[in-house]
Amino acid sequence: MALNPLVDSRDVRFVLYEMMDVIQLCKLPKYSAFDKDMFEDMINLAETMAVEQIYPTFAEGDKEGCHYDGATKKVTIPKCYHPALDAFYEAGFGGMDIDEEWGGMGIPQVIAWACNEYFCSANYPLLMYPGLTHGAAELVEAFGTEEQKHMYLANMYSGKWGGTMCLTEPDAGSDVGALKTKAVRQSDGTYKISGQKIFISSGDNDYYENMIHPVLARIEGDPSGTKGISIFIVPKYRVKADGSLGEFNDVNCAGIEHKMGIKGSATCTLSFGDNNNCIGWLLGEERKGMKIMFKMMNYARMGVGLQAHSTSSAAYMNAATYSKNRVQGAHVTQMLNPEAKGVTIINHPDVKRMLMWMKSYVEGERAMIYYLYLNYELAQLLDGDAAKEAQGLVEIITPIEKAGCSDMSVLITSEAMQCYGGYGFVADYPVEQMMRNAKITAIYEGTNGIQSMDLAMRKILMNPEQYNYTILKKRITDTINKAKGIVEDKYIALVERGVQELDKVIEMMKQQMAAGQFLHLFANATPLQQAMYMLLIAWMHLWSLTITLPKMKELVGDKKGEERAALLKDNADAAFYSGKVLSSQFYLGAEFPKYFGKIEALLGGESAVIKASEEIFTGMLNE
Numbered sequence: 218m219a220l221n222p223l224v225d226s227r228d229v230r231f232v233l234y235e236m237m238d239v240i241q242l243c244k245l246p247k248y249s250a251f252d253k254d255m256f257e258d259m260i261n262l263a264e265t266m267a268v269e270q271i272y273p274t275f276a277e278g279d280k281e282g283c284h285y286d287g288a289t290k291k292v293t294i295p296k297c298y299h300p301a302l303d304a305f306y307e308a309g310f311g312g313m314d315i316d317e318e319w320g321g322m323g324i325p326q327v328i329a330w331a332c333n334e335y336f337c338s339a340n341y342p343l344l345m346y347p348g349l350t351h352g353a354a355e356l357v358e359a360f361g362t363e364e365q366k367h368m369y370l371a372n373m374y375s376g377k378w379g380g381t382m383c384l385t386e387p388d389a390g391s392d393v394g395a396l397k398t399k400a401v402r403q404s405d406g407t408y409k410i411s412g413q414k415i416f417i418s419s420g421d422n423d424y425y426e427n428m429i430h431p432v433l434a435r436i437e438g439d440p441s442g443t444k445g446i447s448i449f450i451v452p453k454y455r456v457k458a459d460g461s462l463g464e465f466n467d468v469n470c471a472g473i474e475h476k477m478g479i480k481g482s483a484t485c486t487l488s489f490g491d492n493n494n495c496i497g498w499l500l501g502e503e504r505k506g507m508k509i510m511f512k513m514m515n516y517a518r519m520g521v522g523l524q525a526h527s528t529s530s531a532a533y534m535n536a537a538t539y540s541k542n543r544v545q546g547a548h549v550t551q552m553l554n555p556e557a558k559g560v561t562i563i564n565h566p567d568v569k570r571m572l573m574w575m576k577s578y579v580e581g582e583r584a585m586i587y588y589l590y591l592n593y594e595l596a597q598l599l600d601g602d603a604a605k606e607a608q609g610l611v612e613i614i615t616p617i618e619k620a621g622c623s624d625m626s627v628l629i630t631s632e633a634m635q636c637y638g639g640y641g642f643v644a645d646y647p648v649e650q651m652m653r654n655a656k657i658t659a660i661y662e663g664t665n666g667i668q669s670m671d672l673a674m675r676k677i678l679m680n681p682e683q684y685n686y687t688i689l690k691k692r693i694t695d696t697i698n699k700a701k702g703i704v705e706d707k708y709i710a711l712v713e714r715g716v717q718e719l720d721k722v723i724e725m726m727k728q729q730m731a732a733g734q735f736l737h738l739f740a741n742a743t744p745l746q747q748a749m750y751m752l753l754i755a756w757m758h759l760w761s762l763t764i765t766l767p768k769m770k771e772l773v774g775d776k777k778g779e780e781r782a783a784l785l786k787d788n789a790d791a792a793f794y795s796g797k798v799l800s801s802q803f804y805l806g807a808e809f810p811k812y813f814g815k816i817e818a819l820l821g822g823e824s825a826v827i828k829a830s831e832e833i834f835t836g837m838l839n840e
């Protein structure tokens with residue numbers, strides 16, 4: 218296989234096997250039939266398919282985009298997506314982490330998401346089709362009746378039918394409770410659905426034979442707000458008792474959006490019940506719609522963090538490859554020599570700095586994301602306190618992962634473009650598309666502002682006795698203790714101080730909450746989230762150093778200068794561990810100190826935002 222230009226495969230293995238020790242999962246009854254070779258087979262297959270079949274659709278799918286035919290009300294997606302999706306499903310990736318009962322392979326989540334990192338880095342807009350389908354099917358699996366499961370699951374996991382999530386309406390975006398889509402009870406136990414949903418990813422397309430929409434709606438007479446919301450399964454074509462397709466269910470696509478990025482992903486306006494003939498089947502209980510949809514949303518939020526990270530990884534890897542090939546300017550040590558030959562730009566300290574900055578975030582994020590997925594799995598597999606701790610970690614890390622990785626993806630793709638100079642800005646190279654694709658990850662699946670409020674309020678301050686935060690701190694402290702005697706004191710001290718300073722912020726916020734100072738709390742939610750993202754990345758690097766430093770010492774010893782350089786050229790492991798050590802040292806020593814500025818700003822209690830009234834933002838224009 219060609220060298221993977223999108224993901225550092227060696228680092229994926231490092232995180233899976235050396236940091237997270239995922240082989241331990243095989244000791245649990247659910248995974249006793251698996252071993253490392255089987256995990257490797259899956260990951261290798263995913264990587265080959267991502268590079269050879271999915272990445273070639275990246276630029277082509279963006280150029281072709283999606284098309285809407287107003288006469289037939291049908292959507293076509295890029296032609297090149299079809300064979301790539303066929304290959305994805307034929308290899309069984311549509312249900313890789315799903316029970317065999319529904320046609321899945323039953324591999325652990327963390328392995329499935331390592332595979333997904335390859336797929337998403339190759340073309341995440343394409344992966345949105347199976348991704349949303351998987352999420353919708355999981356909802357049916359978790360909350361559906363036996364009849365519903367048998368009616369939908371196998372066809373969804375195998376890629377015959379697709380799925381969506383239908384929340385957003387023109388006046389109900391972040392405020393889902395404002396939705397107007399209506400459900401009316403029928404005498405046969407079904408519901409008539411009417412209303413419009415906008416921005417629905419994969420809403421209509423020419424790949425799947427049928428679309429299964431989980432739709433949030435309010436049953437006539439139910440209370441306003443989120444408490445009165447129910448959720449319904451609304452297929453595009455009704456399904457007959459024998460599983461074959463029945464009549465059209467009055468779900469029409471009224472148009473698609475023209476977007477700055479993810480152009481291969483169809484973003485649709487869906488109209489339900491234009492002819493009063495749209496039937497929905499209740500999923501779970503009436504008025505439990507938000508609770509049920511939250512399962513899909515939390516899972517999708519983790520997935521959006523991965524989309525963002527994968528985009529960052531692909532942008533960084535492309536920039537590194539480009540920088541190793543582009544010759545421009547003399548080496549800084551030769552700048553006074555007019556005869557000096559040009560060097561590849563990776564030799565310029567500023568370019569090296571940009572690459573190191575990207576590398577350190579991409580590697581820190583990868584560890585954080587796999588840790589999140591591992592805990593997501595452990596929360597379901599373990600019992601008692603161990604399961605409770607894993608669940609607490611998932612709750613607190615999810616909004617940080619979603620918001621942190623997506624905000625950072627915008628910055629990393631921008632920095633990757635910077636490495637290319639003018640060539641990055643033109644469409645001949647993939648980074649401009651990566652930059653365009655990155656932004657939406659900060660917006661959909663709950664904007665990052667909403668994620669930050671969720672973190673500050675529900676996940677920390679309103680969480681009884683701040684259990685989630687306490688567990689997180691306990692785990693960081695475990696790493697700090699483990700690092701002592703292995704990692705240099707100055708790096709350990711930074712993370713230790715980082716936790717102490719965050720404690721002060723949380724204490725301040727608790728007092729603000731007790732005093733009813735909600736304006737301060739909400740104004741500081743995003744700065745808190747951004748600081749916690751930096752702390753989590755620092756934690757991952759400290760953890761990584763506990764493994765990479767001894768390895769580097771073993772492989773490189775005390776070799777220096779040319780002797781060391783020669784070894785790193787010949788010995789891939791020595792180069793890898795040395796690179797990991799430098800990346801962690803760079804993050805902790807040169808990047809993480811910025812965290813303390815964020816903390817200082819939070820503790821400073823600046824109230825300019827609170828005092829600002831609407832008028833000040835438009836000034837003279839108002840007159």
Ligand SMILES: Cc1cc2nc3c(=O)[nH]c(=O)nc-3n(C[C@H](O)[C@H](O)[C@H](O)COP(=O)(O)OP(=O)(O)OC[C@H]3O[C@@H](n4cnc5c(N)ncnc54)[C@H](O)[C@@H]3O)c2cc1C
Nearest residue numbers: 382383384385390391416417418484661662663664666667
């Ligand atoms: C390409 C694309 C794909 C999408 N896919 C789907 C999909 O498959 N299914 C689906 O249901 N939806 C989907 N969406 C919708 C998406 O989830 C919403 O756009 C998003 O939740 C924000 O809603 P909004 O656009 O109405 O913005 P608004 O809610 O109007 O928000 C505007 C700004 O105000 C802020 N804001 C709003 N309320 C508050 C508050 N209470 N406190 C603080 N700040 C606030 C927001 O953070 C944001 O910065 C998609 C959108 C796009 C663009």
